[in-house]
């Protein structure tokens with residue numbers, strides 16, 4: 001039990017890649033929280049995929065002990081937050097559990113779109129903020145310019161920003177000292193009051209069941225307590241309480257201001273509502289904390305096993321993943337072309353990719369991903385509204401009054417030499433410009449864009465037209481009606497539902513032609529001619545023909561070498577596994593996603 005004045009709870013906010021995880025590693029290392037030999041890079045990024053992609057997905061927490069210059073040892077609780085836009089909800093969630101933030105800005109890059117988005121979330125949560133300029137070891141670092149930029153663009157004091165290199169370790173002791181001297185201790189907190197704790201996050205552990213990360217506001221949480229979740233009403237006996245250092249370490253109790261975990265044999269993550277208030281059955285607190293907004297999926301797609309025999313394994317895998325990730329939704333779906341699969345909802349495209357990768361990699365299932373789609377609101381002439389999650393279910397156009405689509409407010413920060421390309425990209429995606437301002441040589445553009453035009457490949461395009469210099473952030477702003485129709489793709493005269501998509505009426509021809517041309521490249525030749533068509537209702541708007549060819553990979557083996565021939569045939573068979581049969585045509589898995597990537 002630590003006195004409140006010796007506790008500091010904080011998070012690190014940054015744009016992606018500005019060095020948040022590396023800084024967290026250094027703080028842990030310098031305070032000897034982990035023995036030197038156990039130190040791996042990016043300790044907090046536990047999952048393999050996080051490690052490989054270098055991104056942080058799940059918020060994590062760690063407790064550090066720091067003997068400060070004033071002679072006292074402080075307990076520092078760090079909540080690590082994800083940096084990517086899809087996971088913005090997690091950022092705002094964990095912010096509410098701490099009192100301060102380190103704002104990390106890469107001194108060679110400066111302020112980016114997510115720097116702004118994340119620091120505003122911190123400001124909204126009433127955080128004290130310490131700016132940290134990272135990567136000062138790089139020759140391109142310009143700490144003075146970035147300091148000015150922080151003041152101009154964000155509007156916070158930055159003259160005493162700490163200059164560091166999380167890579168070499170320079171300046172890390174100054175960061176620790178700044179945490180202690182410039183961030184406030186937990187506000188209030190009374191040990192003698194009934195337990196009031198915030199459920200900050202929860203995750204599923206194969207052996208322990210659900211683990212809850214909690215921040216104690218008042219009272220004390222101990223092993224053996226019978227707790228109640230005030231919103232869901234569930235009651236549980238606490239088996240264990242502890243802290244992450246970063247390994248799980250049991251402690252006798254958690255007191256006011258402290259952050260740690262509890263384990264109470266809770267079966268599913270969905271039984272724990274993040275933002276819920278935890279209290280005890282015996283002496284409940286009279287008032288709950290204001291809860292957090294639940295996260296809602298915004299992008300949907302179908303996931304089907306390439307091999308229909310994998311369906312049961314896939315269901316198991318999806319159920320397990322959902323246990324661990326309450327923001328991911330799924331329901332069973334059947335498709336004439338693809339058989340049994342699932343319609344899944346995600347927070348964004350990155351979230352979709354992460355889940356798909358995990359299914360393929362951790363559970364070894366080859367998947368077909370259908371066109372990602374947003375949720376459309378379909379108003380029929382009789383005044384009813386239905387949500388359309390899957391373009392394949394689009395109703396008879398004769399019954400429809402109007403179709404509304406979700407729109408976003410997108411903020412892009414970009415060096416002004418690329419501004420023209422960014423404006424063109426946003427314009428091509430049916431964007432409406434809302435604002436354009438300059439901060440030094442960087443422009444900040446704000447657009448109102450249809451989410452549908454962003455889900456496929458907007459980030460990729462933005463990165464490529466700006467050579468990686470643009471940054472991007474968005475928020476949903478609501479629904480608006482537009483002229484939207486369903487475009488179908490027919491391969492060898494068979495409609496392929498998985499390639500159906502919603503398109504703006506003014507763009508159907510261009511989009512249809514591009515799809516047919518792409519598919520012509522992506523579908524291998526067969527022994528017969530294959531027409532590829534795009535159609536709206538019964539009207540064909542574009543058509544390509546894939547000419548016939550006999551594909552015989554063994555032809556070049558001059559007959560003699562039998563092992564080589566066998567190897568080639570095996571290779572061809574393996575290649576086939578990733579294909580699906582549509583009527584008489586085999587379509588490779590990549591075609592489903594690649595066909596949807598647009599060139600502008």
Ligand SMILES: Nc1nc2c(ncn2[C@@H]2O[C@H](COP(=O)(O)OP(=O)(O)OP(=O)(O)O)[C@@H](O)[C@H]2O)c(=O)[nH]1
Pocket residue numbers: 014015016017018019020021022023054055056082083084134135136137138164165166167168
């Ligand atoms: N030269 C230099 N590189 C650094 C420094 N700090 C971090 N990096 C590198 O910058 C890259 C991004 O660092 P991360 O710590 O993964 O960035 P992050 O902000 O945690 O990224 P997410 O977790 O994906 O949000 C990595 O390749 C680091 O090695 C630094 O001080 N100097």
